[in-house]
Amino acid sequence: MKFGALMRVGAAGMLLVPTIAMSGDKDQPKEGQLVDAGSLGIFMGGHRVATETFSIQQNPNGSVISSQFKTDAGEKAEQNSELQLTPNGDIRKYEWKELSPGKAQATVAPNNDFLMEHIRKTPDEKPEDQPFLLPTSTSILDDYFFIHREILVWRYLATACRREKGEVQCPASQKTQFGAMNPHQRSSLPLSVEFSGHDKVSIRGAERSLNKFILHSEGGDWTMWFDDQFKLQRILIASDSTEVVRD
Numbered sequence: 001m002k003f004g005a006l007m008r009v010g011a012a013g014m015l016l017v018p019t020i021a022m023s024g025d026k027d028q029p030k031e032g033q034l035v036d037a038g039s040l041g042i043f044m045g046g047h048r049v050a051t052e053t054f055s056i057q058q059n060p061n062g063s064v065i066s067s068q069f070k071t072d073a074g075e076k077a078e079q080n081s082e083l084q085l086t087p088n089g090d091i092r093k094y095e096w097k098e099l100s101p102g103k104a105q106a107t108v109a110p111n112n113d114f115l116m117e118h119i120r121k122t123p124d125e126k127p128e129d130q131p132f133l134l135p136t137s138t139s140i141l142d143d144y145f146f147i148h149r150e151i152l153v154w155r156y157l158a159t160a161c162r163r164e165k166g167e168v169q170c171p172a173s174q175k176t177q178f179g180a181m182n183p184h185q186r187s188s189l190p191l192s193v194e195f196s197g198h199d200k201v202s203i204r205g206a207e208r209s210l211n212k213f214i215l216h217s218e219g220g221d222w223t224m225w226f227d228d229q230f231k232l233q234r235i236l237i238a239s240d241s242t243e244v245v246r247d
Helices: 148-160
Strands: 033-044 049-060 062-071 078-085 093-102 105-111 112-118 128-132 162-164 167-169 178-180 187-203 206-217 220-226 232-237 241-244
Touching: 062 148, 078 167, 105 167, 112 167, 112 206, 148 187, 148 220, 167 178, 187 220
Parallel strands: none
Antiparallel strands: 033 049, 033 241, 049 062, 062 078, 078 093, 093 105, 105 112, 112 128, 162 167, 178 187, 187 206, 206 220, 220 232, 232 241
């Protein structure tokens, strides 16, 4: 099963815990606090084909987003990734490894004022270096790792929204632009995020009122729903009959 074609949305990075969405100091992340963790089921044509297990932690040195992707059907494939961000959300290091069926791996890290990707098709192979004239504030949105979209929306919250009278206020139907990088595709592209209001959504037979966001890119639109703590609950990629749902 090839997932790269349907994930060409680019990349997002800047992990900011959405403090704008928190209710008070008691909710702010503490040292080494686990901010979010769980698993996401990936469905194509209504059938579960893969699972992503993730964790997001914040500490005084920044944030770490770890993820593992495994197929549940067809050809067995497994990959993992780790995104390390500075306290202000810049990329410190991003690494992904293919565990099966191949052994490819790649690392993205700052190189002076820009980014450099080191790619290996096998662990013993000499790495290929590919420079990107992108700032360290660029977002990472890699193939296979859907939780990166949660990080992107948190960045949108910090950039475009404000807290007023105890509620988060985002400009409805107003697009905010971000720069992005997709290490799997070795590519970069612009994208935008917009808040589309509150929406009643049925998830596993239960109707829920969720916050709706739309990610726009050259590869098409992704519709994303978040709960009131701004944790990802569902993604719909209508053009590919693909759905991602939190377990």
